[in-house]
Amino acid sequence: MAKIMTVPAETAQLDVRAYMSDVGRQAREASRAMARAGTRVKDAALLAIAAQLLANEAALLAANARDLEQGRAAGLDAALLDRLTLNTAGITGMAEGLRQIAALPDPVGEITDMNYRPSGIQVGRMRVPLGVIGIIYESRPNVTADAAALCLKSGNAAILRGGSEAFHSNRAIAACIHAGLEAAGLPRHAVQVMETTDRAAVGLLITMPEYVDVIVPRGGKGLIERISAEARVPVIKHLNGICHVYIDDRADRDKAVRIAFNAKTHRYGVCNAMETLLVAEGVAAQVLPELGRLYGEKGVELRGCPATRAILAQAVEATAEDWDTEYLAPILSIRVVPGLEEAIEHIHRHSSGHTESIVTEDIGRARRFLTEVDSSSVMVNASTRFADGFEYGLGAEIGISTDKIHARGPVGLEGLTSRKYIVVGDGHIRE
Amino acid sequence: MAKIMTVPAETAQLDVRAYMSDVGRQAREASRAMARAGTRVKDAALLAIAAQLLANEAALLAANARDLEQGRAAGLDAALLDRLTLNTAGITGMAEGLRQIAALPDPVGEITDMNYRPSGIQVGRMRVPLGVIGIIYESRPNVTADAAALCLKSGNAAILRGGSEAFHSNRAIAACIHAGLEAAGLPRHAVQVMETTDRAAVGLLITMPEYVDVIVPRGGKGLIERISAEARVPVIKHLNGICHVYIDDRADRDKAVRIAFNAKTHRYGVCNAMETLLVAEGVAAQVLPELGRLYGEKGVELRGCPATRAILAQAVEATAEDWDTEYLAPILSIRVVPGLEEAIEHIHRHSSGHTESIVTEDIGRARRFLTEVDSSSVMVNASTRFADGFEYGLGAEIGISTDKIHARGPVGLEGLTSRKYIVVGDGHIRE
Structure with a gap:
């Protein structure tokens, strides 16, 4: 031996x-x-x-x-x-x-x-x-x-x-x-x-x-x-993706529901899935009940602020930690905000700088959101799930950069x- | 008190x-x-x-x-x-x-x-x-x-x-x-x-x-x-600038002398000044005597390889360290090389990746030099002193990056x- x-x-x-x-x-x-x-x-x-x-x-x-x-x-x-x-x-x-x-x-x-x-x-x-x-x-x-x-x-x-x-x-x-x-x-x-x-x-x-x-x-x-x-x-x-959709009070209701549903439920374990939904208080009562029903059918757990819970009885109370969490799971935090200003403020405080989307028919607000939100992908009236090298036409993707230096967003050749x-x-x- | x-x-x-x-x-x-x-x-x-x-x-x-x-x-x-x-x-x-x-x-x-x-x-x-x-x-x-x-x-x-x-x-x-x-x-x-x-x-x-x-x-x-x-x-x-000029054997003699003289003597204490001159052996005897005379008038100390010293008696012997030195002073190292291949090889080994220039009338060699030399600025028939945000039309300059990631070369807005x-x-x- x-x-x-x-x-x-x-x-x-x-x-x-x-x-x-x-x-x-x-x-x-x-x-x-x-x-x-x-x-x-x-x-x-x-x-x-x-x-x-x-x-x-x-x-x-x-x-x-x-x-x-x-x-x-x-x-x-x-x-x-x-x-x-x-x-x-x-x-x-x-x-x-x-x-x-x-x-x-x-x-x-x-x-x-x-x-x-x-x-x-x-x-x-x-x-x-x-x-x-x-x-x-x-x-x-x-x-x-x-x-x-x-x-x-x-x-x-x-x-x-x-x-x-x-x-x-x-x-x-x-x-x-x-x-x-x-x-x-x-x-x-x-x-x-x-x-x-x-x-x-x-x-x-x-x-x-x-x-x-x-x-x-x-x-x-x-x-x-x-x-x-x-x-x-x-x-x-490529750090985490705490992605937001903000439904503005000038949003088209159908587009808002479609986008917010797709961004959360199309796939759960991906970095471009929505983790927090922000809703303008002026439309919360119009969009949240329908969304609550759809998320309920999919078994998505909802965690809301008090204003959300006043509309959606099934939502549990969101803790401070929820706004900074990438669930990668059928869980969604929802917050009702007074308007665009506060939505952008929430995003600056809690986003990981990956992808955020606004749903609005107002071109001025869309322009402001596109300009002011400091994330690698900023969207208007589209699901965050589009943040992807193939969807963007890069042909291939080595990752999605949440850095600001050199490459930002989906990284191709x-x-x-x-x-x-x-x-x-x-x-x-x-x- | x-x-x-x-x-x-x-x-x-x-x-x-x-x-x-x-x-x-x-x-x-x-x-x-x-x-x-x-x-x-x-x-x-x-x-x-x-x-x-x-x-x-x-x-x-x-x-x-x-x-x-x-x-x-x-x-x-x-x-x-x-x-x-x-x-x-x-x-x-x-x-x-x-x-x-x-x-x-x-x-x-x-x-x-x-x-x-x-x-x-x-x-x-x-x-x-x-x-x-x-x-x-x-x-x-x-x-x-x-x-x-x-x-x-x-x-x-x-x-x-x-x-x-x-x-x-x-x-x-x-x-x-x-x-x-x-x-x-x-x-x-x-x-x-x-x-x-x-x-x-x-x-x-x-x-x-x-x-x-x-x-x-x-x-x-x-x-x-x-x-x-x-x-x-x-x-x-912005690390150091060990910049090279390579005089090819198909160089125009007058352009070669003008560029090699300007790149060294226009200003000494700057990062885009030439620190090493490479000369193809086929033209060394044609360009070095004239350059030696011009540098001599300016009081530039020359440090050469044996082939250089055989032509320029006033050059002292270059040590291994010279090829890796940014003089920022009226000192120049000179090396005679067989041709383009060896010039590129020398640059890859000793350059700091700032700026290199080839002097040649041969378009194929110019193309190869431009493609293969891996520096923030690569030049044909121009003085390395042009590597500068203002000369490049950036309008202003915060520095010259020798990094490859994000900004490379002169950095403007x-x-x-x-x-x-x-x-x-x-x-x-x-x-």
């Missing part, structure tokens, strides 16, 4: 450090080749990866089965096991996603605002990749293919760190990605899936500004807050690029 | 914390009013501040004299005292700067990319202020007026922290700013000049994400690195804004 070696903690950490340094350096090198790669080559790689995924279905399912088995043994709950599961439809979906990203216009190299200046030089801006993007995510293995595809199309190198529970699935997907990259003549290090589940590796990934240009965490609020707190690299973060200045002269010097 | 009280360190820190918390909350409140303020009101405030500065020249000069006196007593060097000095021309210049910013187009509210989507909603993007901007700078008091004006025009509230050596000058300028804001009906807290020279206050300013949306440090590399390391708020940073998504429907819901 072979001697069992135990690696001292310190040595293990040194190994992780060396490993991450290699990963970073390889990514930086690959990013140069990716920045140079033409559209045709990048699209060929995306299509080749899609073909690889379909051709290796059996291997992917086997790897996933291993993860599921370990997950069950480790006592993961049903919801987590469900997110972890890869099946034939999931693999076909990944391949289809890659083809859709191949079909999108290439953002890289776009030149805009090119103008002559009085000095005689021409100045413009060219869209360029960010460089190396680190993506940290949780259990869904399809994120591995999606995130790799978005980084690849936007000319970036990617370092992907999936959940440890999806380790074998992610490794099998990575093999398909590498085969596809190499088939198209691109460096395999353009997409690296981290080969360690050591938590220290994440700590290193987010503190290597020399190798990593931006971190995109995809996951729960806890993950994102932890990463933001420790990162020494810019983070494009453009959010993974920056713009540099380009200057063309003919021997021009500064006098 | 009054009893002298000594404040215990702990109490002093508590006071700073309470003070900064007040400053932050007041700025956040004022930022709402600023975001709503119309162009005419903001421009009126800028013009009123300009008028206040001119009307209060005597008070400004007296305050500045106090700073200069204390600075001399504290043994500040001549260069620092020079930067600290405010005279009539300086005050006129500040007022003129304010008028120029008033004359610029208002970036806030611009709606772009408004399109119908298949669902029937209209989706577009609206340019909006970032919110609260913290600016940390060193001795020049005119930055107080410049920075305030840029934040004001872009609809932001500003918290300004100048150098302690300019304390009285900045306070006098702040009085003019407040008078101008109030004359235009804007809140005085829209621009707050910090009333403490306690270093802990800066530490608090850069770690209050609830009150501050972005920090712009203006100063030396040391200041910026320290702030970046400690900030918990996004930082738009646009860099102090973000874009939110706006959605207009007519009762649209997600099916």
